[in-house]
Amino acid sequence: MSAAEQIGVVVGGSLTKSLEVRLDPGKAAGLGEYLMAPLDGGGELLGMVTDVLLRAAESGPTSWPPPAGDDAASSLLREVLLDTGVYTAVDVNPYLEVHGAGGETARARRLPRHFAPVMRANQEALNAAFDTGERTAIALGAPLGMSDVEVCVDIEKLFERSAGIFGKSGTGKTVLAMMVLDAMVANSAAAATNRDRTVALIFDMHNDYGWGMKFQGDGGGERRSLKQRHPGDVAVYPLEDNVAHSDGRVVIGTRDIEPDDLDVLQGTGNFTEPALQAAHECAQRIGRDWIDEILADEPSPNAVRRAWKDGNEPDEVSWAAFATRIGAHPGSFDNLRRGLRRFMRSNVVQGGAGQFTSTIEHIVQTLQGGKSVVIQFGRHGSDMTTYMLVANMLSRRIWDAYRDAMERSEGDRAKEPNRLVIVIEEAHKFVDKAIAGQTIFGQIARELRKYNVTLLVIDQRPSQIDAEVLSQIGTKFCLQLDSEADVEALIGGISGRAGLRQVIASLESKQQALVFGHALAMPVVIRPPDLTRDYAPGASLRQRLGAETRTTSAASPAGLFGPRVT
Amino acid sequence: MSDTPRVVEAGLRSYQCAYEGYCESPFSLGQIVAVREGPWPILGVVADAASGPEDPTRPLQARGGAGQTAADVMAANPEIRLLLRTHVTVVACGYVEGETVRALLPPTPPPLLARVEQATTAETVRLASDGAFIALLVRSPLCDDSVIAAAIRSAARAFEAGSRDFTVRAGKELARLLKAEPSRLTNIIRGVAV
Numbered sequence: 001m002s003a004a005e006q007i008g009v010v011v012g013g014s015l016t017k018s019l020e021v022r023l024d025p026g027k028a029a030g031l032g033e034y035l036m037a038p039l040d041g042g043g044e045l046l047g048m049v050t051d052v053l054l055r056a057a058e059s060g061p062t063s064w065p066p067p068a069g070d071d072a073a074s075s076l077l078r079e080v081l082l083d084t085g086v087y088t089a090v091d092v093n094p095y096l097e098v099h100g101a102g103g104e105t106a107r108a109r110r111l112p113r114h115f116a117p118v119m120r121a122n123q124e125a126l127n128a129a130f131d132t133g134e135r136t137a138i139a140l141g142a143p144l145g146m147s148d149v150e151v152c153v154d155i156e157k158l159f160e161r162s163a164g165i166f167g168k169s170g171t172g173k174t175v176l177a178m179m180v181l182d183a184m185v186a187n188s189a190a191a192a193t194n195r196d197r198t199v200a201l202i203f204d205m206h207n208d209y210g211w212g213m214k215f216q217g218d219g220g221g222e223r224r225s226l227k228q229r230h231p232g233d234v235a236v237y238p239l240e241d242n243v244a245h246s247d248g249r250v251v252i253g254t255r256d257i258e259p260d261d262l263d264v265l266q267g268t269g270n271f272t273e274p275a276l277q278a279a280h281e282c283a284q285r286i287g288r289d290w291i292d293e294i295l296a297d298e299p300s301p302n303a304v305r306r307a308w309k310d311g312n313e314p315d316e317v318s319w320a321a322f323a324t325r326i327g328a329h330p331g332s333f334d335n336l337r338r339g340l341r342r343f344m345r346s347n348v349v350q351g352g353a354g355q356f357t358s359t360i361e362h363i364v365q366t367l368q369g370g371k372s373v374v375i376q377f378g379r380h381g382s383d384m385t386t387y388m389l390v391a392n393m394l395s396r397r398i399w400d401a402y403r404d405a406m407e408r409s410e411g412d413r414a415k416e417p418n419r420l421v422i423v424i425e426e427a428h429k430f431v432d433k434a435i436a437g438q439t440i441f442g443q444i445a446r447e448l449r450k451y452n453v454t455l456l457v458i459d460q461r462p463s464q465i466d467a468e469v470l471s472q473i474g475t476k477f478c479l480q481l482d483s484e485a486d487v488e489a490l491i492g493g494i495s496g497r498a499g500l501r502q503v504i505a506s507l508e509s510k511q512q513a514l515v516f517g518h519a520l521a522m523p524v525v526i527r528p529p530d531l532t533r534d535y536a537p538g539a540s541l542r543q544r545l546g547a548e549t550r551t552t553s554a555a556s557p558a559g560l561f562g563p564r565v566t
Numbered sequence: 567m568s569d570t571p572r573v574v575e576a577g578l579r580s581y582q583c584a585y586e587g588y589c590e591s592p593f594s595l596g597q598i599v600a601v602r603e604g605p606w607p608i609l610g611v612v613a614d615a616a617s618g619p620e621d622p623t624r625p626l627q628a629r630g631g632a633g634q635t636a637a638d639v640m641a642a643n644p645e646i647r648l649l650l651r652t653h654v655t656v657v658a659c660g661y662v663e664g665e666t667v668r669a670l671l672p673p674t675p676p677p678l679l680a681r682v683e684q685a686t687t688a689e690t691v692r693l694a695s696d697g698a699f700i701a702l703l704v705r706s707p708l709c710d711d712s713v714i715a716a717a718i719r720s721a722a723r724a725f726e727a728g729s730r731d732f733t734v735r736a737g738k739e740l741a742r743l744l745k746a747e748p749s750r751l752t753n754i755i756r757g758v759a760v
Contacts, residue, residue, distance in 0.1 A: 060748030073759035080737030080755060085745060 004119035010037055010112050011089065018050060018091040018499055019111060021118045025083040029090050031506045032144035032514070032525030034121035036098075037112040043099045045112055046121055046129055048523060050499025051091035061085035092118075093496035095522035098128040105129055105521060123149045129521050132157075138183040140515060141526035151515075151524050155187050158475055158519040159198050159421050162445050162455040166462045166490060167479025170216070172510050173458050174208050175531050176477060177423065178225060180456075181209065184421070185226060185372050189233045194370035195418050200456070201367060201398060202226075202374045202423040203391040205381040209423075210236045210374045211245045215531060223531055226374060235366050237359070238376040239348050239390065248362060250375060250390065252349045254291035254340075256356035257393070259283045262339075264392040264430060264439045270339040270385050274332035281326045282336075291340055292351055294319075294333075339385075348386050360394065364401045368417050388429055395422055396440045399453055406451045420453045427457035428464035445469040463489040474518030480507040571654055571682045573601060576675035580613070580657045580708055583682040588617055588650035593682075596716025598690050598724075599656055603680035606663055608672045609693050610656035611717040613708045617652040626650070656682065657706045657713075659699040662689070669698035690724035694732065697739030704743045711750060714740070715757025722758075733758060 007027040013019035021035065029035060029049050036044040056062040066077040094108040105128055112118075126143070130151050137152035158180075165180075167173045181200055188197035202209045212222040226234045227245055235247040243249075259279040265271050271279075282290040285306045293303045299322045304313050307325045314321065323333035343349040363373050375394065380386045402417050409415035422444065424430055430441040444453050446468065455473075462470060463485035470489060481487050487504050491497040494516070503514055503525055511530075516523035571583035571592070581601075585592060593599055593612045601608045619626050626646070630639035640647060661672035667689065676682075685693070693699055703709045703717055718736045722729040737755055744751040 057742075058745040058748075060746060060751075064748045064752070066752070071759075073756045076733065076737060076759045077752060077755045079734050080741050080751075084738045084741035085748070085751075 004036070004122045006117045006119055007035070008090070008118045010114055010116045010118060012114070013092075013094075013111060015094060015108065015111055016495065018093050018496065019045075019047060020053075021090050021092055022055075023088045023090060028088070029120070030145045031503050033146065034126065034143055034524075035090070035092050035118050036121045036125050037116045037118045039097060039110050039112055041110075043097045044125060045094055045108055045110070046096045046098050046125055046522070047092040047094040047108070048499070048503070048525070049090045050093045050496065051502050053089045053091065054086065055089050056086045058085065091499060093499045093523075095496075096129050098125055105131065120146070121149075126151060130524075136187050138180065138187075139529070140524070141528040144512070144525045144527065147527075151520075151526055153475075153515070153519045155184060156198075159184065159419060159454060159456075161474025161518050162457070162472060163421075163475040163477070163517075163519075164427070164455075164457045164459065164462070164470075164473045165477040165479070166459055166481065166486070167477075167513070168460050168481055170509070171479035172513075172528070173460070173479060174206075174213070175215070176479070176513060176528055177456065177458055178209060178213060178223075179528060179531065180477075181226060181372070181423070182229060185230045185233050188370065188372075189230060191370070194368065195414065195416070197370035198419040198421060199367050199370060200372040200421045200423050201363070201394070202372065203387065203394075203425065204374050204376045205387055205425045207376055207378060207381065210234075210238075210376045226372065230372075233370070234372045234374060235363075236374045236376055237363065238378055239380050239386075240376075240378040241347070243376065243378065246376070247366075248359060250348075250356070250359055250394070252356050252390065252393065253353040254295075254344075254349060254351050255288045255353040257291055257349070257389075261389060261393045261396065264388050265339070265385055270342065272332055272335050274329055275336040275339065278323065278326070278328035278333050278336050281328060285326060294337055295340055295344065342385065343389070346380060346383065346386055348380055348390065356393075360397045360401075363394070364398055367398070367420055368405070370418060384426065384429060387426070391424055391430070392440060395424075395444070398422075399440055399444060399451070402453050403451045417452055421456050422453065423456040423458065425458045427455075427459040428461045431457070431465050431469040433464070433466045442466060442469050445472045460486075462486050465489070475515065475520065476517045478504055478507075478514040478516075479512065480504075480509050571652075573676050573678050573680045573682060574653070576678055578658065578671050578675050579706060580655060581610070581676055583654050583656060585652040585654075587652070588647050589652040592617075592652050593654050593684070594716075594720070596713060596718075596720040598685040598693065598717070598720055599682050600685040600689060601676040601680045601682055604677045605674065606661045606672060607689075608658055608676045609660040609662070609667070609685055609689060609699075610658045611699075611703060611709070611713065611720075612654055613657045613706070613713045614655035615652065616655075617650060619649055620651045621649070624649070654682070655708060657703060657708050659702040660693045667692040669693060669696070669702065671702065687724045690721055694721035694724070694736070697732075697736040700736060700739050701743055704740070711753045712757055715754045715760075718754075718758045719760070 007029060008021045008023040011020050011022045031049055033049045036046050039045050061081050067074040097106050097108050126149055132152055132154040136155045138155050140151050140153055142150055165173045165177050184198055191197045204210055209226050211225055211227045213225045215221055215223045227236050236245060237248045237250050238246050239250050241249060262271055262276055262279055266273060266276055282294055286293050286303055293300055299317045304317050307322055320330040323330045366373055377387055402420060405417040430439050444455055476490055478490055481504060487501055491500045511527055514523055514525050571585045573581050574584045575582040592615045595612055597612045599610055658672055660667055660669045703714050722733050725732040740754060741751055
């Protein structure tokens with residue numbers, strides 16, 4: 001391993017907690033930076049700075065600090081005490097043992113000895129740690145404080161389990177998601193067959209992932225989004241009509257809505273649980289026209305006949321009597337009708353049968369044909385109920401199609417459908433603790449890659465997400481979070497979480513993310529590349545910095561991606 | 567009369583030297599001196615200097631009329647000077663072995679009646695550069711805070727342009743030695759920064 005500048009020595013620590021490194025005079029290391037120290041018997045320990053400590057060798061200097069004046073004695077005393085009586089140390093979470101480029105990498109099981117020199121990790125060590133071998137990789141960005149180094153992640157590994165991007169509002173979740181998806185689409189486009197393409201079904205709440213993205217970072221304005229960057233590999237399905245650059249439109253007919261589709265809406269407050277039970281009862285008794293029937297001013301003869309199958313219906317039948325007859329409380333039945341009327345006022349749901357089934361078939365064909373699909377909500381994006389209804393309806397049916405295709409393949413990999421990543425924003429509404437068991441998203445997260453469908457959840461309140469679902473999210477991108485509950489929800493159960501908590505707390509409000517989990521050998525704080533107007537997934541950080549050619553295959557100088565195994 | 571003092575009492579940790587008579591400007595406090603006779607040159611720091619009658623049973627009378635300075639009285643009474651002696655106490659803080667200056671106690675005391683001279687700039691720099699000599703001063707009961715501060719000041723002068731860096735380096739060594747005595751450290755640093 002190439003020589004690196006020493007910045008301190010090991011003075012204590014624990015494998016299960018952290019290593020304490022006393023910094024040499026004049027040296028500094030910040031949260032999130034990687035340090036390495038030689039291990040007895042060969043190899044280097046690689047760890048991340050999780051805390052910076054101001055220590056005193058004895059209590060004297062801190063009990064009797066030197067005077068603050070500028071006189072010679074005071075300034076000399078301060079200078080004398082720095083790095084002797086008082087000093088700076090850093091806590092380093094030990095993560096990996098690396099053995100140079102091409103060597104083995106393993107979880108840390110040993111510690112360096114006392115007074116072992118500690119160096120800032122170099123590109124060679126990070127390449128060994130994040131080596132993706134011959135597999136394709138995305139450059140995530142530069143680790144904090146190491147602008148000449150880049151971290152790459154195996155793109156297949158990233159999406160073989162569900163992933164999540166978490167951060168409070170305005171921290172750059174959408175930009176980060178766009179960059180990751182952009183790289184995924186570009187990577188898929190290079191695949192030899194549709195079967196090898198990973199595609200995304202994106203429920204685009206605020207029209208960010210289709211044609212253009214409203215960019216709130218430096219320079220503002222609009223940035224090209226997925227459809228504009230990859231016109232042949234992305235299809236856009238808006239909910240509104242007359243939308244430019246679209247490939248179809250999603251219109252839901254009342255006959256397309258099944259009671260199960262409404263279950264997810266319980267959390268929005270539009271439907272109470274008894275109202276949803278009434279919906280199931282209505283659908284069972286009335287059939288596919290149940291919504292059109294119960295939205296009429298009065299019960300139709302058909303509805304009455306189906307409710308009173310014994311033929312003993314009263315002369316005058318009100319909706320209250322109908323509700324009582326089917327075992328629902330009239331108030332709950334009213335709640336159901338009010339909620340359904342709200343849908344009818346939007347253009348998304350229309351009476352009768354829409355082209356929903358054919359749209360679903362088209363979307364499934366598009367996805368399995370290797371194209372990603374963006375469901376663009378437009379002005380409906382601000383209506384959470386509509387967003388959830390559409391996302392749930394589409395996901396359920398597309399999930400069914402993938403599951404059927406997977407079961408038909410009977411283990412023959414060549415016949416399996418390609419991998420699908422469903423991207424949902426405000427994910428906690430779908431996989432809330434109360435309803436995660438009932439929604440398709442909870443099921444997808446739990447059943448993981450069994451059916452080649454995974455999730456990319458984008459959310460600002462991870463603590464609201466069902467713990468079981470959250471535990472199934474493989475790779476997590478954590479931008480700035482303020483709530484302790486949210487931070488704890490993300491890092492609970494991870495070794496060295498106390499340190500990671502400090503790291504998350506110190507993230508800046510934009511363009512800094514802690515990434516950890518399945519796809520990465522160890523957590524990393526990154527500064528993602530800038531989303532400039534001419535940003536392209538092929539332009540890696542190193543190229544922009546004009547750095548030398550990389551020594552490993554993790555990200556080739558020719559682009560963001562390494563060579564692909566065919 | 568020679569103005570070079572000679573060793574009159576010798577120990578491993580300290581020795582005393584005396585001028586032939588009364589010396590008005592003996593070695594100064596903290597000055598680094600050398601005894602170059604014997605098996606190895608021994609370096610030390612002046613910890614004290616005292617002048618008085620050679621026979622303690624015959625104390626010096628306070629002679630001199632009003633308006634007379636000490637020099638006037640001495641000139642008027644030349645016999646007095648013959649009865650006085652100046653003694654200097656030196657704390658050993660290093661010795662030279664071959665080409666190496668070691669900041670350690672010398673293996674043997676300096677020879678009696680050996681001449682005590684001012685250390686050269688090169689000797690001082692080689693003795694003091696790593697600040698290790700300060701440990702012997704701090705441990706010596708003969709060295710109080712003023713002696714240590716004066717020794718660092720004296721050594722710093724030998725470093726010329728690098729005197730500030732040396733002072734900080736010596737201060738850090740002192741801070742390590744006196745980590746449990748912050749008030750003493752402060753006192754010494756105040757003495758150094760004068």
